Amino acid sequence: MIRFENVGLRYGTGPEILRDVTFHILPGSFHFLTGPSGAGKTSLLRLLFMSIRPSRGLIFVFGENLSELTQGGRAELRRRIGIVFQDFRLLDHLTTWENVALPLRVMGKRESDYRDDVTDLLNWVGLGDRMHAYPEILSGGEKQRAAIARAVIGRPELLLADEPTGNVDPVIANRLLRLFVELNRLGTSVIIATHDYALMDQLDAPRLVLLDGHLQIR
């Protein structure tokens, strides 16, 4: 599904953030991506999401060599990936329902075709009674669940989450983890970037550990 071969990354003329990173993500797998702050977790996620290009090495996403793809081709692949940001990135002028429906809307689907799907998903993540609320009145946990719902509404084959439990209490963090596990059970590959060891200890999943720019799989 995803293959990195000797990938290196540096910003401008700065030092190399990632060095010779090589790994392979299989369909339906669940991984944690961890490492100390500044180790390059977010940069690796950005490479996975194709929002930056590597300085060297090869990245294959869904069998496509990213260096050979056009801008439009990358947008097509991006639709097969869902991403959850640590700061949620919900649009404040849209309701929770409209935020979650956004990926389907940008695909050009008719609202009548996805209306029930969005409502069902919001009920599933426990936001059934908040679907007409605007993000600014949602709690941190509710925002995070809305962001997760937006990431999975397009039925992505891969879900990337950057510190999804960073802004919520342990109880909510547990509920979110259960949500990711459930999604994984439904067939979505999941990569969660976190430095919350308590969260990782709850699940027996391989860990991609970044240290000094090098990646180890434990």
Add this chain to the structure above:
Amino acid sequence: MRRASSSWTATSRSAEPVTFLTNIRDYPWSGLVSGIVPSRLASYLPARFQAKSTQIVPSASIAGNALTVVIAIMSFLASLTAGAVYMVNQSASAWVSDIASEITIELDPLVDAPDIEKKMTLVSLFLAKQKGITEVKPLTAEDSAKLLEPWLGHNAALAELPIPRLIAVEIDRSNPPDIELIKNALTQNFEGVTLDDHGRWQAEIKTLTRSAALGGLAVLALVFAATIAVIVSATRSAMASNREIIEVLHFVGATERFISREFERHFLGLGVRAGLVGAIAAASAFLAMPYVMNLGSGGITEAEMHRLVGPGRLDLWGYLLCFFVVFVVAGLCMITSRLGVIRVLKAYE
């Protein structure tokens, strides 16, 4: 969670890069209408012109409101300048046309002084017989004296002066007479009679009007350049406040084309509405101008004012020119927003 198999995989939507000239035919022009029409009225539009759902780009923001005011003011100034330049050009063309359609015959008052009235009649009759002459109007001695009043005043001394007698001749511009032939015939048949075809005066007026037109165009170019600079700058500022929306749309898989269209629709609507306010204000100013000119003209009569600065009102083409500014302004907003989207997205590619 219910699975809808149709939404699991990405659809095969267009992946070609955005260009300005491609896809014009495929462009969803009908979708732009919902961006232009105020939201209250949009619900009355036919279904194909209505926005599909809540606008992705918020319709109101501080930067957007400031941009609306800036566009309205700059459109007003640009429309006013365009209309004024058009009016000056029209007046100048009318002057040249008036002068070119007249010639003046001058009779020396010192030659055949006692029979000058008879000579006036003979010359007038001679002129009336010539081809290409539509009207011959002999001016009385009082008429000629009146022409000198602005310089010499109205007093008895004027009657003592040997004032040349004039015959105003109107020519048919579509079938003009042979001026040289008439000039030679007058010189041969009548002593002390000269013909002035206003050639020198015409040349001066043409130079003057050409200078006025060029000056007007230069002012128009400057105002347009300022308008473009201000609108591009204000649109960029408004776009900067929408950066997060562009990023989120990018991250949820929107193509550059989709994001561009959303912003184009928003900024086109904003540009058209604000531009219309400016153009309508400028058109109102031109409508009111003749009345204002009458109020402020003091002792000068309407006819004299008309002769000096033209009618002071625009014709249909002049008003259309004012409203053409709206298209330019709206187009600028639209293009600048697209370039803004491309610039933001470049950071992610």
